[in-house]
Amino acid sequence: MSDRKLVTGIEGLDTLLLGGVPARSAFLVYGPPFIGKEQFVKNFSVECLRHGIPTIFITTDAPFTQLRDELTSLDSKYQSYETNGLVRYIDVYSMSIGVTEKDKYTEYVPSPMDLAAINLALNKAQQMVMGKHMHHLIVLDSLTTLITNTNAPTVFRFVQIMKGRAKSAGATTMFVMGAGVHSESEVQLFKGIMDGVIEFKEETRESKLYLRLQGFGETKSRNWIEYRLEKGTIDVTGAFEIGRIR
Secondary structure (H helix, E strand, C coil), rough: CCCCCCCCCCHHHHHHHCCCCCCCCCCEEEEECCCCCHHHHHHHHHHHHCCCCCCCCEHHHHHHHHHHHHHHHHHHEEEEEEECCEEEEEEECCCHCCCCCCCCCEEECCCCCCCCHHHHHHHHHHHHHHHCCCCCEEEEECCHHHHCCHHHHHHHHHHHHHHHHHCCCCCEEEEEECCCCHHHHHHHHHHHHCEEEEEEECCCCEEEEEEEEEECCCCCCCCCCCEEEECCEEECCEECCCEEEC
């Protein structure tokens, strides 16, 4: 994994990205649930950990323990990444439902409305990884929960500041956002401040899944490319060349 590109571990997508996601970029993963968005987020995160890149997970929709179990099922070495200091969690979910379990790898935030507390927890987690590593990954899953509990303008300002601080600290930041929940103007607001967008959609009449890239500098194609979900990963099945799909 070079200083310039972070491979996603999904061969066809890395080809589309001409090697991977640009390091120190901020990008949005956007789409409806259950068609591959969540799988990409987990695959990319595990691939970064396999290459020794620390990852900070900000979870708003589920306890960190659920995420830990899901990632362990993808990589049997996942526990060693935690033990070696490569994983930190910021759990914005558990305290809101009364869970008081403590974990040495986790910072807890009482509510998704408390953006200041999320920021403080992120700063603390970053301090634990920045001195030893050139790069790190931040995963915020999801913007949808933060917007639902506050409002889009407030979260937009939070993301703007977070993005700038993360980039100056050497981080690549992945923001996750659900489709079908937000107005088009809200979606465009957040897309507009990103360095790139990976968008997923389903064509129900065709029973086919598609993804496309926006931003990220030069890419192989910016058209919709067909993919399928297979054995815990994403298989890009659509043929492509620069500028068009074959």
